Amino acid sequence: MIFLDHLINGLSLGSIYAIIALGYTMVYGIAKMLNFAHGDVIMVGAYIAFCGLQYWGVPPVLAILLAMVVCTMLGITIEGLAYRPLRQATSLAVLITAIGMSYLLQNIALMIWGANPKSFPTTFINSASLHLGKLSISSATLITIGVSVVIMVALTLFTARTKLGKAMRCVSEDRGAAELMGINVNRTISVTFAIGSALAAIAGVLLCSSYPILQPTTGSMPGIKAFTAAVFGGIGSIPGAMLGGVLLGVIEIFGKAYISTELGDAIVFAVLIIVLLFKPAGLLGKPMREKV
Amino acid sequence: MTKAKRKRLIYNLITFGLVVAAFFILQNMIAAKTISRSLKGQLVPICAWIVMAVSLNLVIGFSGELSLGHAGFMSVGAYTGAIVSGWLLEAFNMEDPVIRLALAILCAGIIAGIVGALIGIPVLRLRGDYLAIVTLAFGEIIRNLVNVLYVGVLDGKLHFSFLNKDLPEGVTMLVDGAKGAVKIKPISTFTAGFILVMITLVVVLNLVNSRTGRAIQATRDNRIAAESMGVSVTKYKMTAFVTAAVLAGMAGALYGLNSSTVVPTQFTFNQSINVLVFVVLGGLGNVLGSVISATFLTVLPEVLREFADYRMLVYAVVLILVMIFTNNPTTRAIANRLFAPVKALFRRKKPAQPEIGGGDAQ
Numbered sequence: 001m002i003f004l005d006h007l008i009n010g011l012s013l014g015s016i017y018a019i020i021a022l023g024y025t026m027v028y029g030i031a032k033m034l035n036f037a038h039g040d041v042i043m044v045g046a047y048i049a050f051c052g053l054q055y056w057g058v059p060p061v062l063a064i065l066l067a068m069v070v071c072t073m074l075g076i077t078i079e080g081l082a083y084r085p086l087r088q089a090t091s092l093a094v095l096i097t098a099i100g101m102s103y104l105l106q107n108i109a110l111m112i113w114g115a116n117p118k119s120f121p122t123t124f125i126n127s128a129s130l131h132l133g134k135l136s137i138s139s140a141t142l143i144t145i146g147v148s149v150v151i152m153v154a155l156t157l158f159t160a161r162t163k164l165g166k167a168m169r170c171v172s173e174d175r176g177a178a179e180l181m182g183i184n185v186n187r188t189i190s191v192t193f194a195i196g197s198a199l200a201a202i203a204g205v206l207l208c209s210s211y212p213i214l215q216p217t218t219g220s221m222p223g224i225k226a227f228t229a230a231v232f233g234g235i236g237s238i239p240g241a242m243l244g245g246v247l248l249g250v251i252e253i254f255g256k257a258y259i260s261t262e263l264g265d266a267i268v269f270a271v272l273i274i275v276l277l278f279k280p281a282g283l284l285g286k287p288m289r290e291k292v
Numbered sequence: 293m294t295k296a297k298r299k300r301l302i303y304n305l306i307t308f309g310l311v312v313a314a315f316f317i318l319q320n321m322i323a324a325k326t327i328s329r330s331l332k333g334q335l336v337p338i339c340a341w342i343v344m345a346v347s348l349n350l351v352i353g354f355s356g357e358l359s360l361g362h363a364g365f366m367s368v369g370a371y372t373g374a375i376v377s378g379w380l381l382e383a384f385n386m387e388d389p390v391i392r393l394a395l396a397i398l399c400a401g402i403i404a405g406i407v408g409a410l411i412g413i414p415v416l417r418l419r420g421d422y423l424a425i426v427t428l429a430f431g432e433i434i435r436n437l438v439n440v441l442y443v444g445v446l447d448g449k450l451h452f453s454f455l456n457k458d459l460p461e462g463v464t465m466l467v468d469g470a471k472g473a474v475k476i477k478p479i480s481t482f483t484a485g486f487i488l489v490m491i492t493l494v495v496v497l498n499l500v501n502s503r504t505g506r507a508i509q510a511t512r513d514n515r516i517a518a519e520s521m522g523v524s525v526t527k528y529k530m531t532a533f534v535t536a537a538v539l540a541g542m543a544g545a546l547y548g549l550n551s552s553t554v555v556p557t558q559f560t561f562n563q564s565i566n567v568l569v570f571v572v573l574g575g576l577g578n579v580l581g582s583v584i585s586a587t588f589l590t591v592l593p594e595v596l597r598e599f600a601d602y603r604m605l606v607y608a609v610v611l612i613l614v615m616i617f618t619n620n621p622t623t624r625a626i627a628n629r630l631f632a633p634v635k636a637l638f639r640r641k642k643p644a645q646p647e648i649g650g651g652d653a654q
Binding site for chain 2: 092095100270
């Protein structure tokens with residue numbers, strides 16, 4: 001029974017990681033950059049939802065929508081201002097810019113909301129729990145897993161079926177060729193950032209519903225871990241991000257439960273390193289051929 | 293002497309000259325008691341950060357690999373330094389702080405070097421962004437492991453314990469888990485810091501100007517071309533990585549033995565980023581730049597104490613702007629045009645030649 005409990009907790013945490021990892025992996029696949037600021041977009045989303053629920057008294061659904069809209073605009077703005085001028089630059093330059101952007105968001109949040117942790121209102125989601133025999137699953141867990149399944153299905157259909165999704169796959173395969181075929185590369189990248197940031201907002205709300213402490217650094221650790229999950233599953237691959245996220249969440253919870261609470265993070269990162277040693281492109285990633 | 297050699301010699305002389313001059317001026321100021329208290333307290337940390345920045349520059353600027361876990365090596369060094377120094381004092385009653393500090397820094401360098409080699413073997417098989425994220429992961433793992441480490445000394449023997457405080461009765465604690473290394477006798481001095489900075493500069497400047505250094509830079513510029521010219525990429529990247537780890541470990545010992553406690557939270561990912569900022573703002577591959585930026589950015593927050601809240605905000609904005617302005621083709625063209633008259637002043641002999649084929653390849 002305890003094992004099942006841990007498994008469900010792991011799946012719930014893993015689904016959140018998976019949603020965040022989707023944002024990382026889509027941006028990496030298309031813009032070929034690590035968007036280090038993604039974790040902080042999560043934090044902004046959570047703060048917006050928090051303000052909506054706590055101060056402005058809007059209904060939960062509206063608060064989440066508001067967070068998604070703000071994060072989408074934030075994502076597009078970040079991409080346009082900071083990353084677009086560096087399209088041709090080395091990956092090191094882009095990565096450092098992204099790290100700078102992450103710090104900027106954290107410090108802006110620190111100025112607006114202060115350093116004191118806020119406790120995220122969870123009453124709207126924790127109203128009931130499902131009992132299956134001895135096993136009881138909180139509604140937050142159910143909603144988290146449900147939402148992430150819906151998102152994954154929707155995103156898979158979107159990239160496979162729609163015109164914009166096809167454009168995204170084209171750009172990720174060969175940017176130059178896509179441009180020659182009449183695809184607006186800059187707009188496609190913007191759309192990718194928009195989708196990734198909207199997902200980050202959802203992830204932020206889900207994360208804070210399960211772990212209701214909100215502060216400017218809330219997003220950084222889950223961001224790093226979700227990024228690890230994306231690399232784990234093979235960065236650039238959407239099913240890989242989902243698989244990596246869920247596996248990582250389960251490994252983290254089991255590691256904390258059965259090995260050591262303090263070493264939970266170390267176990268997660270150690271697993272990443274071991275996987276990368278044997279499969280340098282991640283679990284589902286395609287190995288890249290180098291051409292001269 | 294060829295022109296390139298002369299240029300390099302002048303650059304090295306300026307670097308060493310500035311550091312030596314700064315040391316003697318500061319020594320005189322300390323002797324004359326004209327130095328402010330807060331600056332005096334900053335002298336050893338400044339030396340430690342200079343060593344950190346120069347060693348990270350070796351990895352990022354010269355070998356071209358982004359390492360995001362440099363603070364991890366510093367933490368290994370700080371802990372090793374604290375343990376060795378405490379052990380020498382307890383077990384051998386070694387009172388002489390100079391020998392104790394030297395031995396502590398030496399051991400810290402060796403241990404950090406071993407850790408660096410162990411990490412480097414798997415890490416350097418990866419490339420680019422993957423490598424960055426794995427160094428980050430290693431930094432976090434080191435922090436996690438140090439957090440559950442307990443070390444005590446009893447009758448001249450060191451006792452290690454992991455995860456739980458399982459040490460014999462009556463030990464003198466040296467490292468106490470999340471509380472960090474405790475009861476350190478501060479023995480670091482500014483002179484020791486200065487010597488360490490000089491050693492670092494000699495090692496790094498000699499390394500990058502040697503055959504090995506040229507090989508390291510060749511692997512950065514074009515991995516495939518370097519490999520086909522017979523340069524062993526792994527070997528040279530490893531050389532740079534381990535050298536940087538050793539230096540960072542030594543800096544860690546110097547830094548750790550400057551205060552009475554060392555806690556794991558001092559060496560987080562943010563600290564690695566801080567050093568990265570020093571390197572980037574000083575200029576990738578520019579050793580003197582790293583020295584200057586590490587010094588200024590360590591002193592600056594002390595001077596601008598009332599703006600301390602905005603320090604990181606300003607850091608972030610400056611970091612983004614510097615990256616955009618130095619890497620965007622448009623802004624670079626504008627900057628080149630603006631600085632053209634200034635550059636012309638310094639170009640005496642040769643008349644300005646039209647550049648063939650454009651400056652930077654896109």
